[in-house]
Amino acid sequence: MRLINPINVLLWGIRRNQRDVINLYSSLSPLMSSTTGSYMLNFGYWSDGIDNPVEAQENLCNIIGKLAELQSAKTLVDVGSGLSSPAIFWKNEYPLLEIYCININHPHLIFANKLKEQFFIQKNLNKNFISDISLFNSTAIKLPFNKQSIDRIVALESAQHFKPFIEFIKDVKYILKKDGIFVIAIPVITNLLSPIQNLVKLGILSFTWASEHYVLNDILEILKYENFKIIEILNIGSLVYTPLSEYYIKNRKNLLKRITSEYGSFLEYILLKSLVKMDKLSKEKIIDYIIIKLRKI
Numbered sequence: 001m002r003l004i005n006p007i008n009v010l011l012w013g014i015r016r017n018q019r020d021v022i023n024l025y026s027s028l029s030p031l032m033s034s035t036t037g038s039y040m041l042n043f044g045y046w047s048d049g050i051d052n053p054v055e056a057q058e059n060l061c062n063i064i065g066k067l068a069e070l071q072s073a074k075t076l077v078d079v080g081s082g083l084s085s086p087a088i089f090w091k092n093e094y095p096l097l098e099i100y101c102i103n104i105n106h107p108h109l110i111f112a113n114k115l116k117e118q119f120f121i122q123k124n125l126n127k128n129f130i131s132d133i134s135l136f137n138s139t140a141i142k143l144p145f146n147k148q149s150i151d152r153i154v155a156l157e158s159a160q161h162f163k164p165f166i167e168f169i170k171d172v173k174y175i176l177k178k179d180g181i182f183v184i185a186i187p188v189i190t191n192l193l194s195p196i197q198n199l200v201k202l203g204i205l206s207f208t209w210a211s212e213h214y215v216l217n218d219i220l221e222i223l224k225y226e227n228f229k230i231i232e233i234l235n236i237g238s239l240v241y242t243p244l245s246e247y248y249i250k251n252r253k254n255l256l257k258r259i260t261s262e263y264g265s266f267l268e269y270i271l272l273k274s275l276v277k278m279d280k281l282s283k284e285k286i287i288d289y290i291i292i293k294l295r296k297i
Helices: 006-015 018-036 053-068 084-094 106-123 164-174 195-202 214-225 241-250 252-263 265-283
Strands: 075-079 099-101 133-137 150-156 176-189 228-235 289-295
Touching: 018 053, 018 252, 018 265, 053 241, 053 289, 075 084, 075 164, 075 241, 084 099, 084 106, 084 133, 099 106, 106 133, 133 150, 150 164, 164 176, 164 195, 164 214, 176 214, 195 265, 214 228, 214 289, 241 252, 241 265, 252 265, 265 289
Parallel strands: 075 099, 075 150, 099 133, 150 176
Antiparallel strands: 176 289, 228 289
């Protein structure tokens, strides 16, 4: 059993500083992988009758790739790249693409390097597959690229951790070429709440939603202020939170033994309650999941 102190998990979710986020993902990413059956660390996009997390996660990556117009891009920066599974997916779909994965979590980058090599061997791919996915240990507000040097930038379910958010956007603006495309997929709160309202409305998610609780309008205002042109906004919360929650409840019996044997019954109970709360708040339009396509002007 993985010895994770539940109190630490709650403290990471409450404080949400850089070290806390690293600890949280280092400790719980195996739980996400065990629950979903993949190394993608996103909620997935459960459209078109999709009924399992692997297909939902790949579907989300596919939508992001199309919105970012990766078929015509030469370079892509994936900010907050997790275990780099999305990057591997995009490189497989768009073989000519050169991808730079940015992650502050160094252990994740070590695992990502093994993962891309494993995929390369399994699929018997061209040797450029490995060299065209580069891994960088860096923060999202100090992106290690030259001015106007990148065609596309993606933040797939990661920017909710970046702060100050405006500094991240300024860095994106700096390295993105003119007319370059930026796509961000992010869980949001739909309306501004006071700290007390936030605690009451979000309930358990106030502690387990281990990210900044950004308000949609605030994000849009920052993007407009930094002269990004909003091309498209997709509100997909109903095809993220509810089907994910329903999948877990439906398959809980099969997942329960696997999760509790690794993490104990308390963390599994917290996971269940968090998913149910996400579903409820999504239906009440208090939280949403947004994909925004932007162009630098």
